[in-house]
Structures are given as structure tokens and as C-alpha cells.
Amino acid sequence: MRELTYYVAVSLDGYIAGPGGEFDTFLAEGDHMGPIWERYRGTAPTQLAEAVGLSVADGPFDTVLMGWNTYAVGMPDHHLADPYQHLRQIVFTRTHGAQPGSGEVQFTDVDPVDTVRALKQEEGKGIWLCGGGALAAALTDEIDRLALKINPVILGDGIPLFEAGKYDPAAWERTSTQAFESGVVFAEYRRPAA
Numbered sequence: 001m002r003e004l005t006y007y008v009a010v011s012l013d014g015y016i017a018g019p020g021g022e023f024d025t026f027l028a029e030g031d032h033m034g035p036i037w038e039r040y041r042g043t044a045p046t047q048l049a050e051a052v053g054l055s056v057a058d059g060p061f062d063t064v065l066m067g068w069n070t071y072a073v074g075m076p077d078h079h080l081a082d083p084y085q086h087l088r089q090i091v092f093t094r095t096h097g098a099q100p101g102s103g104e105v106q107f108t109d110v111d112p113v114d115t116v117r118a119l120k121q122e123e124g125k126g127i128w129l130c131g132g133g134a135l136a137a138a139l140t141d142e143i144d145r146l147a148l149k150i151n152p153v154i155l156g157d158g159i160p161l162f163e164a165g166k167y168d169p170a171a172w173e174r175t176s177t178q179a180f181e182s183g184v185v186f187a188e189y190r191r192p193a194a
């Protein structure tokens, strides 16, 4: 069955962005970049990847899930209304519809859990949960794997990896850890078998 992987950059204190949504303290250069891209090829916006000569082909995912706030980060500042054109894109929102230039991006107010369970029944590659913390909290019980780019920064406040108070404590199994000279630790976990 297809798996749902929450692949995300996070601070040492568990935030995926600062209080204003800023993530410029997360390292976009360094020796971690190449190996993590090789493992999770295709997890950059299509236009940005192509602009720096990275191929988005042959990655582990064919579908990406975003909460509205995560999707909205791409616009208007970055003009990315159709960010991951090489993937099937699903944006969860109860208040927004198609946006100018959003192409085949699917906007839905269907329960994310029901959506993910239906996706898992389909044939295909992995499903990438891009974020953010609110959507991740709604989908906690459906996440099969965590892939965390742990950045060597403390933000003090911001958007948590999972919105607080929406799930029960649980232990996860570590499947791999890589530490880089840049200070980034890439840690992967899977949900323990029931």
C-alpha cells in the first residue's frame, strides 16, 4: 500500500517555521543538500528545481498534500500558484478554491483522513505530506513515515511540527539518521507496527 510520509524541515525546538511563517534560518546550502535530494528527489517546486538544473524525475512521491497556509506561502511572494507541477497536488481548505495560475492543483474541503485513506487504496508512488503543522495534526494517525531535516537552529516560537493538542503521545521507530557537517541531522522514522 502507498505510504504517507511527512517530509519537512524542522528546528531543534520543533518548529517548521517562525511565528510569521519565516523559514529563512533553515539551511538551503551545505553538504546535506545533495544526499537528501537524492533520497527525496522531486520535493522542490518544479520551476525552482529546473532553474538550478535539478531533475524532478524518478522521485519517491507522485502526490503532495498541503494545508492552505503552506500552499499560500508560494504566493504572492514567490508566484508559485502551481508549485509542484510534476506531482498530483492536493490543497486542503474549507475557504478557498482554485487560484489564478493554479493549473491542476486540486483544492478540497473533504476530510484529509478520508482523502488519504482513499489515496492509499490507489496504485502509485508514495504520498508526500508537505505540511504544515495543522494538516499534519489532522493526519497524524495516517502518517506512516517521518523524514525530518533537523536544522541546527532554535526558533523559540513559531509553527509547530504538529499543531498541539490534536493527537496522543506515541513512540516511533528510527529507520535512519545522517549527521552532516552543515549541522543538519536528517532523521527518518516509521510508525511501529500495531
Ligand SMILES: NC(=O)c1ccc[n+]([C@@H]2O[C@H](COP(=O)([O-])OP(=O)(O)OC[C@H]3O[C@@H](n4cnc5c(N)ncnc54)[C@H](OP(=O)(O)O)[C@@H]3O)[C@@H](O)[C@H]2O)c1
Residues within 6 Å of the ligand: 007, 008, 009, 010, 016, 017, 020, 021, 022, 023, 066, 067, 068, 069, 070, 071, 073, 092, 093, 094, 095, 096, 108, 109, 110, 111, 112, 130, 131, 132, 133, 134, 135, 136, 138, 159, 163
Ligand atoms: N519547514 C518546512 O519544511 C515547511 C513545510 C511546509 C510548511 N511549512 C510552514 O508551515 C506553515 C503553515 O503551517 P500551518 O500549520 O500554519 O498551516 P497548514 O497546515 O499549512 O494549513 C492550515 C490550513 O489548511 C486547511 N486545513 C487544515 N486542516 C484541515 C482540515 N482538516 N480540513 C480542511 N482544511 C484543513 C485550513 O485552511 P482554510 O483556513 O483555508 O480552511 C487551515 O487553515 C507555513 O509558515 C509554512 O512556511 C514549513
